[in-house]
Amino acid sequence: MPKLFDALGDLTQGARVAADTAVWLGRYAKRQYNSGKNGVCLLCNNLQPANHENTFVWTSSGAQKIDRFGQSGKAMDKGYALALLLENLSTKELLRSREIDPRTGTFARDCKYCRLICEVFDAFFIDEWMSWVTETKNSMPVSFGLMIRQGAPLIVTTIGFVHDKYLKDARADVEIYCNSAFPPSLAPGLPALGPANIRQADSSSAASMWFIKDCVWECWGKHPACHNVARTFIPTRLLYVGKEDTDLRLCETSTWKDPVAYAALSHCWGGGTPLSLTKDYLEDFKRRVDFSKLPNTFKDAVTVARELQLSYLWIDSLCIIQDKEDKTDWQKEAARMADVYSQAFIVVTTASSPNPETPVIGPREEEWLPKTFKFTAHHDTLTGDDVLIEARKRHILAAPLEQGLLEPPFTSSWATLKRIGPLYNRGWCFQESYLATRNLHFTPGAIVFECKTHRRSEDQLPPYPSTVPGTVGIVDPAEQWRMIVKSFTSRQLTFGTDKMPAIGGAASAMPQARTSRYLAGLWSESLLLDLMWQVMPWLVLSGQESQSLAYEDGNGGPPTWSWASINWGVVWSPLKSPQLVATVLDAQTSVEGVNPYGKVSYGAIRLRGRLRRCQLKSNSALDHDAFYTQVDGTNCRPQHYRTDGPLSYEKEAGQYGTFVRRGRAGPYTNDLQTTAVVFLIACSPLVGHIGKQYAGLVLGTSPRFPTCMERVGAIFGLPKHWYDSAEDSEVTIV
Structure with a gap:
């Protein structure tokens, strides 16, 4: 009976999809037919959200409501706005809007809206290193997108226009907006532009300082959610900032009875060592810290604390003893890091600074200041022929149409989109920002205030995006992690x-910290599914096919089944209604020092389940297949799997006869043909609940422990015959 209901549900859903598809096709055909007649560009839709097959209704809460029967009427009466999201648009087609056809002497594709975008791109994405025009003409993988919404700045996304060492398809955003003193309705030929707030050219200006204080006052007085943290924690040491530079000194708090409000600094060490506390200087710092010897980011943090009338400041290098020979104090304080940042009154994040000497308070770099463009609207407008439009680079990548999807934790955009600034590339600074009740980000383009209620930028007009978890859907703790x-x-x-x-x-x-064991970055209660991480696409720069992504573990370290063993980003592919087909018999890790969440020197898990011996074949650096020999002597259909980086091989076979291993120090090969083991972890139903597909780990022999196995990759979408032909077994993975 349940299968019958599932089938009926599938039929109903299929009918609904068919109806929506018919409506979409009708709108598509209508737009194609009317484009020449009405002069609407098929690429950019004249930078308007209406009359496109993908037009939808946007609400202030961020929900998208597809209006199948037209965009006028009740939805607009409720104050909703039309919106349009266009992705993967062709820059080659965009350039045709300003190319002259030699046969006719006219534009190859006459669209003044596309030419406006070209001008904006010229202003922001042509320099001595890269040019979006050259990249386009050389057929490089560049593209752009549009986020158009009535009443809001126009967001233009770009892919491949900027270089990022760690991202294959680096993205940058530009927002185009009108002056708030000029109502767009006066020029009906304008793109759908909304106003934006002023971006200060100098973050030390009175307006910037007022913005900081206004954000904090508003949060303190009007945000109940930001008062839920019980202030019971006192850091071991704090800097007293006072009112004068001569007041600066280090305080030890062991005798303090009551907690105090303090600011905490999140900064980038930049590969060097800033002014630091050692045992030899402890007594000197308790008497006085020389303000003139502080690096500039430290001085800026002192300035912010004083502006907010906070007497105390926490800086890691000055409040934790940094002796290289004795790590005792560092290990103890690292275990308290969650309390330091979560219970700080405010965290000062110096996002735009790559090192302590580069200040974050002062004049902004030219590339972040707005640029002005002339746009010719209809000749019969009240303003004349030319309208001034402004554009600027965005300091935060936009979630789709800025619907608040980036801000609340545990949404896909929150976990995916990178913010702009050197500090956001540093691993240590993630939890400092994540744990903060209030966070003041000094980004390259603007000062951004973020609390447990909303995010507010100095160059942004209200309403401000919500940061309250759960506003876009509840995510279980395992997925949150x-x-x-x-x-x-x-x-x-x-x-x-x-x-x-x-x-x-x-x-x-x-929450898992109260109910589960922490195992090298995974949790015992969700261990089997936690094991199914994958390495992000890693072939970014030439030569990386022979660059190991696995940390060298000859002297110990996180086990290969932990994502912490990989020097690269990892992701999880969602498994639909996963059913576990393996069991955990034992799981152990060894942690150094006093911090149970600290450095891991060893780990092993013992699993029972089904194991399929197979062969591996590498077609290229990023294309790898697994297959096995069937009973009739033929090979089954190859199945793609994702490796944990470059692979190598062992000359001697281990217990399972496997040769493959991680390529820690070579020899590397892109023509790998060797044997391995696939250990099956879970299965998921296929579409319509008919049949199943399986997922598991690709394993090889551990060079450190020949009787054990190590992870070399993950594999998904395996047909049922992989499971049926596998053998029951126990494996130990290290």
């Missing part, structure tokens, strides 16, 4: 051994 790991691992760490301590504070704040 995977999103945290996904966001964290997209950042980089100078030392691989810091990977566990750098996310330990966030881990200790998870």
